[in-house]
Amino acid sequence: MKLVVEGIHHRFGDLNVLEDIQFTVAESEILAIIGPSGCGKSTLLSILGGILQPSAGKVYFDGAPPAASLNPLTYIFQDFSLLPWRTVEANVMLPLEHHALTREAMQARVDDVLVRTGLSDFKAAFPKQLSGGMRQRVGIARALAVNPAILLMDEPLSALDAQTRDLLMEDFLALWLRERMGAVYVTHNLSEALYLADRVCVLSRRPGRIREMVQVDIPQSERKSPQAQARLAELHDAMWKLIKGEAQQAEREISHG
Amino acid sequence: MANIDALPSALGATARPGLNEIPFRGGGFVVKSHKGVGVIGFILILALWEISVRAGWINPIFLPAASDVLAALWKLAASGELWLHLQASLMRFAIGWSLGTTAGVIVGFGIGVWSLARGIGLPLVSALFPVPKIALLPLFILWLGIGEASKVATIALGCFFTTVIATFSAIDAVPRNLIRMSQSFNVPTYAVLAKVVLPGALPGILACFRITTSICLIILVSAEMIGAEYGIGSLIIINGNLMQTDKLLAGVVVLSVLGICIGYTLTRLERWLLRWR
Numbered sequence: 001m002k003l004v005v006e007g008i009h010h011r012f013g014d015l016n017v018l019e020d021i022q023f024t025v026a027e028s029e030i031l032a033i034i035g036p037s038g039c040g041k042s043t044l045l046s047i048l049g050g051i052l053q054p055s056a057g058k059v060y061f062d063g064a065p066p067a068a069s070l071n072p073l074t075y076i077f078q079d080f081s082l083l084p085w086r087t088v089e090a091n092v093m094l095p096l097e098h099h100a101l102t103r104e105a106m107q108a109r110v111d112d113v114l115v116r117t118g119l120s121d122f123k124a125a126f127p128k129q130l131s132g133g134m135r136q137r138v139g140i141a142r143a144l145a146v147n148p149a150i151l152l153m154d155e156p157l158s159a160l161d162a163q164t165r166d167l168l169m170e171d172f173l174a175l176w177l178r179e180r181m182g183a184v185y186v187t188h189n190l191s192e193a194l195y196l197a198d199r200v201c202v203l204s205r206r207p208g209r210i211r212e213m214v215q216v217d218i219p220q221s222e223r224k225s226p227q228a229q230a231r232l233a234e235l236h237d238a239m240w241k242l243i244k245g246e247a248q249q250a251e252r253e254i255s256h257g
Numbered sequence: 258m259a260n261i262d263a264l265p266s267a268l269g270a271t272a273r274p275g276l277n278e279i280p281f282r283g284g285g286f287v288v289k290s291h292k293g294v295g296v297i298g299f300i301l302i303l304a305l306w307e308i309s310v311r312a313g314w315i316n317p318i319f320l321p322a323a324s325d326v327l328a329a330l331w332k333l334a335a336s337g338e339l340w341l342h343l344q345a346s347l348m349r350f351a352i353g354w355s356l357g358t359t360a361g362v363i364v365g366f367g368i369g370v371w372s373l374a375r376g377i378g379l380p381l382v383s384a385l386f387p388v389p390k391i392a393l394l395p396l397f398i399l400w401l402g403i404g405e406a407s408k409v410a411t412i413a414l415g416c417f418f419t420t421v422i423a424t425f426s427a428i429d430a431v432p433r434n435l436i437r438m439s440q441s442f443n444v445p446t447y448a449v450l451a452k453v454v455l456p457g458a459l460p461g462i463l464a465c466f467r468i469t470t471s472i473c474l475i476i477l478v479s480a481e482m483i484g485a486e487y488g489i490g491s492l493i494i495i496n497g498n499l500m501q502t503d504k505l506l507a508g509v510v511v512l513s514v515l516g517i518c519i520g521y522t523l524t525r526l527e528r529w530l531l532r533w534r
Contacts, residue, residue: 051441071442081438085456085533094452095442126533146442 001063001072001149002026003182008047008057010040016207017043021057023201023210025150028180030220032193035203036243036250041186042154044208048184049073049152065149070099074148078155080135082127082142089114089123092142109145116175117141133164140175150182157192169195173220190239194232195223202239205246212242321503329503330510333492343511345487346477349405353412354473361417361469362462365424370454375425382421390415391479398484408480415476416469423468427461428454460534463527470519478512489515 008021017040025031033041046052048059050073065072082091089110096106114120117137127135136156143151156172157165173196176183187193193200194216202212214235218228303323309315310322317325333339367374368382390411397407431454439449481490493508 049441051437075438075441077434077438079434081434083435083453083456085459085531094439095444097452098443098445098448128533 001061001065001182003048003073003150003184004060004062005048006058006060008044008054008059010043010047010052010054010056018047018054019207019209021208021210023213024062025182025184027063028182029199030176030183030185030197032185032187032197032200033203034187034190034193034200034239034243035208036205036247037188038250038253039203039205039246040208041188041203044203045075045152045154045184045186049075051075066147069147069149071095071146072149074143074146074151076136076139076143076151076153076156078158080127080132080139080159082135082138084127087124087126088119088130088138088141091127091138092145095142095146113141113144116144117171131164132160133168136160136168137171140171144175144179148181150184153183153185155187156185157189158187165192172196177221190236194236194239196220200235200239202242205250212239214239318500318502321506325503326506326510329501330507333504333507339492339507339511341487342489342492342508345485346481346489346515349408349412349480349488350473350477353409353477354416354470356409357413357416357473358420358466358469360413361420362424364417365421366428366455366458368421369425369428369458370450378421382418386418386422391476394480394483403484408477408485411480412473412476415472419469419472420462420465423465424458424462427458427465430461431457460527460531463523463530466523466526467520470523471516474512474516474519 003025005021005023005025008018009016010018021044023031033044035041043052047054047057050059061072083094086094092110092113093106096109101109110123111120114123117140119134119137119141122130122134127138130138136159139156157168160168169192176196185193185196197216198220200214200216201210202214203209204211216232216235218231222228223232306320307323310317310320310325321329330339364378368378369375393414394407394411397410401407401410435453435457436449439453444452477488478490478493481488482494485491489508489511493505496502496504496508
């Protein structure tokens with residue numbers, strides 16, 4: 001199943017946020033979207049998953065979503081969005097409860113994803129008892145529980161400290177190499193994008209337009225090697241040049257919101 | 258460093274030319290725990306009260322000794338009179354508060370989640386909320402008679418508006434990201450209300466119970482003073498009229514204990530329902 005994005009425009013009042021966004025996310029491809037703050041990355045992601053209505057344009061599935069998928073487009077949020085009154089287990093259960101599943105089938109799915117995310121020992125804990133990294137793991141477990149075809153990730157590591165971020169990034173990669181699902185990964189962190197993505201979409205600042213689509217031509221499993229590191233550093237520099245000026249502008253802006 | 262540390266501290270900064278110790282200037286306003294001080298303060302006040310009356314500094318008709326108040330309380334309890342009053346008051350309080358709170362939570366929920374209800378309800382609530390509800394008791398007596406119904410209705414109304422306001426404010430404060438998250442998993446609307454909005458608003462609703470129970474206690478006593486055969490309020494007003502201040506104060510002690518018991522119950526309820534916090 002592919003995700004086809006066609007002619008997306010979006011405005012908040014007089015403010016043009018997104019203009020003429022067009023791309024396709026191929027089956028089991030990881031597309032990273034980067035850009036300076038305020039370029040509409042998160043807005044775009046909300047539009048992709050149907051929780052924000054764009055001013056113009058459409059998002060389509062190309063091909064049927066896998067039959068086993070309960071929620072083909074599934075978000076992983078920057079702030080984790082866990083229900084604080086539910087335990088880890090019950091949080092992961094939430095997206096299953098309204099489906100026609102038996103109690104046992106639900107429990108089996110939950111147990112399975114908790115094992116896959118290393119959370120089995122924490123299933124009775126409340127979110128406040130967990131570290132940021134563990135909370136995001138719960139977010140990932142919840143997303144995996146519905147068998148997504150494409151994950152929509154909104155800066156999933158931005159609320160975490162640097163060490164936790166590195167650990168989780170490795171987890172993500174291991175997960176993808178195993179499950180081969182597609183993903184749209186929004187971030188403002190170039191290294192994150194270059195470590196994880198098959199393709200990087202660089203957005204310009206307000207209105208957000210696609211400035212560049214960069215193919216990262218090294219398999220994810222080999223990106224730790226020295227040759228790959230050199231090539232990635234080149235890409236990093238090239239992309240940083242693209243967005244540096246705009247990032248500077250973004251930083252100097254006074255908020256009117 | 259080591260040789261500086263090794264200097265005997267008795268020498269002080271003056272013994273180390275060029276070294277000025279940085280004076281400590283933090284640590285203000287830290288709440289320290291003084292265990293048992295509360296009880297001692299309580300006992301001291303009681304003792305002072307008792308001694309002042311016994312020594313004749315205070316006329317016992319205006320303020321009977323603490324021991325006399327306790328004795329009056331004991332007599333009221335032993336004769337069974339106290340239980341008649343207490344039963345009548347508790348019944349009114351329980352029915353009135355439950356009715357007002359139930360209705361308030363339902364209406365508050367409606368205003369919280371449905372903008373049409375908010376458009377209609379909010380101006381009404383804002384207009385009626387500031388009215389001291391006890392002022393409506395005479396009207397309720399005309400409508401419902403002098404019996405229980407008018408008192409219960411006043412008590413219910415007394416907590417209704419506060420509960421409405423607290424409930425919809427609590428719903429407004431439920432993080433929108435949790436609602437968006439549920440929608441992104443296609444959780445149906447009724448389930449979003451039951452699993453996200455209601456538990457998210459619960460802390461605010463429970464906090465308002467503290468306010469509404471004390472409001473209801475005030476209205477209860479006032480209503481009973483205006484016209485009731487039994488009730489702690491009528492016990493107090495009748496004995497006030499007879500200048501039996503020991504019985505009057507016994508009634509006040511009962512109210513204090515009642516308030517403490519309600520507060521304790523609410524604390525336990527919060528601890529149990531909000532154990533995730």
